[in-house]
Amino acid sequence: MPLSRREFLQVGLAGATGLALLRYCRLAAAGTAAKPEPSVQWLTARQVEVFGALWPAILADAVTLDAEARAVAGQEIIESIDRALAGLTPAVQQEVQDLLGLLTFGLTKRFVAGISGDWRDASDVDVKAFLERWRNSRFETLQQAYQALVRLTIACWYANPRAWQAIAYPGPPHAAELGAL
Amino acid sequence: MTGSTIRDPIRIARDDPARNWHVLDGSQPGKDLRIDCDVVIVGSGAGGGISAEVLVRAGLRVVMIEEGPFKSSSDFRMREREAYPQLYQESAGRQTRDKGITILQGRNVGGSTTVNWTSSFRTPEATLAYWVKEFGLDEYATDRLAPWFEHVEARLGIERWPQHPNANNDVLRRGCEKLGIASNAMKRNVRGCWNLGYCGMGCPTNAKQSMLVTTIPAALDGGMTLLHSTRVERIAHRFDRATSLSARGMIGVAAEGRRFSIRAKHFVLAGGAINNPGLMLRSQFPDPYERLGKRTFLHPSTVSAALFPEEINGYAGAPQTVYSDHFLGIAPIDGPVGFKLEAPPIHPVLAGITLQGFGHDHAAWMKRLPNLQVLIALLRDGFHTGSPGGRVAIRNDGSPVLDYPLSDFLWEGARRSLLAMAEIQFAAGARQVMPLHEDAVPCRSWPEAKKLIEGLPMAILRTRLASAHVMGGCGMGTDPRHAVIAGDGRHHQFDNVWVFDGSAFPTSIGANPQVSIYAMATRNATQLADQMTGKPRQAVA
Numbered sequence: 122m123p124l125s126r127r128e129f130l131q132v133g134l135a136g137a138t139g140l141a142l143l144r145y146c147r148l149a150a151a152g153t154a155a156k157p158e159p160s161v162q163w164l165t166a167r168q169v170e171v172f173g174a175l176w177p178a179i180l181a182d183a184v185t186l187d188a189e190a191r192a193v194a195g196q197e198i199i200e201s202i203d204r205a206l207a208g209l210t211p212a213v214q215q216e217v218q219d220l221l222g223l224l225t226f227g228l229t230k231r232f233v234a235g236i237s238g239d240w241r242d243a244s245d246v247d248v249k250a251f252l253e254r255w256r257n258s259r260f261e262t263l264q265q266a267y268q269a270l271v272r273l274t275i276a277c278w279y280a281n282p283r284a285w286q287a288i289a290y291p292g293p294p295h296a297a298e299l300g301a302l
Numbered sequence: 303m304t305g306s307t308i309r310d311p312i313r314i315a316r317d318d319p320a321r322n323w324h325v326l327d328g329s330q331p332g333k334d335l336r337i338d339c340d341v342v343i344v345g346s347g348a349g350g351g352i353s354a355e356v357l358v359r360a361g362l363r364v365v366m367i368e369e370g371p372f373k374s375s376s377d378f379r380m381r382e383r384e385a386y387p388q389l390y391q392e393s394a395g396r397q398t399r400d401k402g403i404t405i406l407q408g409r410n411v412g413g414s415t416t417v418n419w420t421s422s423f424r425t426p427e428a429t430l431a432y433w434v435k436e437f438g439l440d441e442y443a444t445d446r447l448a449p450w451f452e453h454v455e456a457r458l459g460i461e462r463w464p465q466h467p468n469a470n471n472d473v474l475r476r477g478c479e480k481l482g483i484a485s486n487a488m489k490r491n492v493r494g495c496w497n498l499g500y501c502g503m504g505c506p507t508n509a510k511q512s513m514l515v516t517t518i519p520a521a522l523d524g525g526m527t528l529l530h531s532t533r534v535e536r537i538a539h540r541f542d543r544a545t546s547l548s549a550r551g552m553i554g555v556a557a558e559g560r561r562f563s564i565r566a567k568h569f570v571l572a573g574g575a576i577n578n579p580g581l582m583l584r585s586q587f588p589d590p591y592e593r594l595g596k597r598t599f600l601h602p603s604t605v606s607a608a609l610f611p612e613e614i615n616g617y618a619g620a621p622q623t624v625y626s627d628h629f630l631g632i633a634p635i636d637g638p639v640g641f642k643l644e645a646p647p648i649h650p651v652l653a654g655i656t657l658q659g660f661g662h663d664h665a666a667w668m669k670r671l672p673n674l675q676v677l678i679a680l681l682r683d684g685f686h687t688g689s690p691g692g693r694v695a696i697r698n699d700g701s702p703v704l705d706y707p708l709s710d711f712l713w714e715g716a717r718r719s720l721l722a723m724a725e726i727q728f729a730a731g732a733r734q735v736m737p738l739h740e741d742a743v744p745c746r747s748w749p750e751a752k753k754l755i756e757g758l759p760m761a762i763l764r765t766r767l768a769s770a771h772v773m774g775g776c777g778m779g780t781d782p783r784h785a786v787i788a789g790d791g792r793h794h795q796f797d798n799v800w801v802f803d804g805s806a807f808p809t810s811i812g813a814n815p816q817v818s819i820y821a822m823a824t825r826n827a828t829q830l831a832d833q834m835t836g837k838p839r840q841a842v843a
Contacts (some may be wrong), residue, residue, distance in 0.1 A: 128758035132567065160628075172553055178660070178661060179660045179661065179785050180661075180665065181660075181661040181662045181664075181665050182662055182665050183333075183664070183669075185349075193472040201383075205387070205393065207555075208387045208554075208555060209392065209393065209395070209555065209609065210392055210395050210555055210701060211555060211556060211699060212697050212699055212701050212703070213392065213395075213702075227405045244426070246493075249661060252660060252661075256660075257740075260401065261762070261763060264763045265400070265401040265763065265778050268763065270403070272655040272662045274647075275651075275654040275660070275664070276651050276654060276655050278652045279382075279650035279653075279654040279668070280381075280383035280651050280655070281383070282651070283750060284650065285650065287668075287669060288650060288668045288669055288671040289669075289671060290617065290649075290650050290671055290672075291415065293379065293380035293381065293500065294362070294380075294499075294500075294618065295496075295498070296380075296499055298307050299306050299308060299379075299380070299507070300305045300306030300308075300376060300379065300506075300536075301306075301309070301380045301506065
């Protein structure tokens with residue numbers, strides 16, 4: 122962790138002041154963000170970059186496709202994450218926005234997430250180290266954030282029929298008869 | 303996409319002018335509406351659904367309100383990506399406030415009965431005896447509830463599952479047998495089940511006798527009005543009576559649609575054990591002894607994964623057919639916490655988000671999906687001072703949230719349950735067992751697993767916990783100082799507010815709760831109907 126406990130508490134992530142700060146940071150970040158891709162409705166372009174960096178580390182060899190198919194899968198994962206977030210309750214959406222604010226605002230990205238450059242330039246090693254740090258952080262909030270990011274990504278991949286061949290899942294039974302194709 | 307060859311009786315009836323169903327979709331545009339009725343029921347799950355039929359048959363004018371959509375078999379395509387967002391609270395991602403426990407709860411016409419795994423148990427005798435002794439609920443003695451259990455079992459086709467358990471459940475049977483522990487075959491609420499294994503995504507063949515295909519269509523045929531995709535915001539009250547209810551249509555994830563105002567003689571709350579206390583808190587119900595939202599129980603469940611040399615195919619076949627109550631019976635109910643052992647269905651998303659870790663290690667387990675076997679242990683919470691349950695509160699936006707801290711008392715049981723499951727899985731022939739815990743690694747033998755589990759830190763967000771049974775929060779009891787409602791379901795401070803669902807339970811059940819809810823709600827709704835119609839008490843049909 123680049124932050125000491127004292128410094129971390131000063132950032133005040135868990136407190137109301139901290140959340141207000143992060144909301145401000147998010148607005149500041151959003152203000153300078155590039156225009157989002159047309160395929161997403163909820164995520165900003167900057168937030169897409171976060172998930173774009175996270176999914177290859179989270180899914181690793183679960184996505185056993187050639188480069189071209191992998192690119193398509195990556196796009197589908199982002200779109201699926203976007204739809205999932207759009208369907209969350211407003212209270213949970215706000216929590217996700219706070220988290221994504223933390224991950225995209227320069228100072229917190231660097232000192233809380235430990236990612237110094239842009240997410241799109243982060244190496245697989247950097248992203249895995251970030252995930253492990255948060256997974257085993259002594260701060261409950263960061264453990265929660267790790268689990269949210271990982272579960273969201275994993276759910277959005279394994280919901281996709283493209284994922285099923287690699288795990289030998291045959292898909293729904295009697296699909297033709299039951300209108301499930 | 304081709305259509306199902308299975309007849310969808312719900313869609314047919316909705317489209318049939320002769321049936322004259324009164325169904326209103328709150329998400330559709332329309333003018334604001336005011337409705338008067340005898341009874342308004344909030345929620346369409348086990349409690350609301352079964353009560354609706356009773357009240358309509360008594361000749362009462364009933365309005366039922368459901369926050370979720372009205373879906374039926376032709377919509378149920380056995381796909382997790384469609385089912386979870388459509389049919390579950392918070393897209394099946396509802397969690398306790400600290401995110402330590404993931405909660406599966408239905409949100410659709412039929413509630414959790416549309417998506418449950420059909421496991422059917424009468425309320426255990428030990429639980430009822432505890433209610434009589436601790437909460438003065440004499441009318442919940444086993445012999446007094448027995449006719450109501452018989453009634454609902456007949457109504458919903460509840461019978462012992464006659465087919466062989468799928469391999470995932472058979473591991474539980476086999477492992478218990480090897481260790482000399484009792485296990486049993488489950489009862490299920492199905493008629494003509496295809497043994498597919500997709501109960502959790504809505505039954506595509508209408509075999510599951512959920513509220514969606516049984517009591518709700520019966521109530522609609524009897525003239526009930528169903529208002530779906532509509533959230534109840536508040537109940538207005540004056541002195542000792544509720545007067546009206548305000549609701550709004552759901553537009554996407556927010557209740558921003560048309561407004562409904564419902565005036566009723568009686569208000570039946572059946573929105574589940576998180577939403578019911580939430581609604582009462584939002585409505586500022588009197589709560590002189592500060593009981594509202596307290597004592598909310600979850601059957602917090604630990605999970606143990608195993609790899610078998612043979613194929614398990616845990617996604618195929620009736621999801622739950624074998625259980626063991628051995629660990630509920632070895633200590634008194636108010637002693638060290640007991641747990642019920644079951645096996646869950648194993649589908650890609652559910653398995654993926656439950657297995658710990660990420661990257662290569664996670665993918666390696668997912669690639670063995672056909673060989674993956676899973677057991678769950680449901681902790682029987684609420685019978686000991688070390689297990690006072692959680693507390694429902696409302697957020698600034700009025701939405702309910704559950705705080706559920708785990709005590710050392712429950713963690714001790716969680717550790718014991720992980721040990722018990724690992725031993726059973728190895729006894730049944732597992733090659734590897736992995737307790738679901740952030741700090742756990744796969745183990746290749748029972749001694750190795752025992753050593754690992756004994757050293758694991760039992761802590762929130764480290765130990766994987768899930769719940770599909772939310773109970774309590776408006777607990778019943780004869781003494782208003784200790785309970786929100788009385789044994790007949792009536793609110794202690796209101797003459798015309800009733801709670802007919804799992805939120806009425808003063809403890810957890812110690813078994814999958816749907817049949818407990820059906821029996822309690824049927825009796826209490828029958829008594830309410832008799833009171834309203836001035837009829838002598840009806841015999842059980």
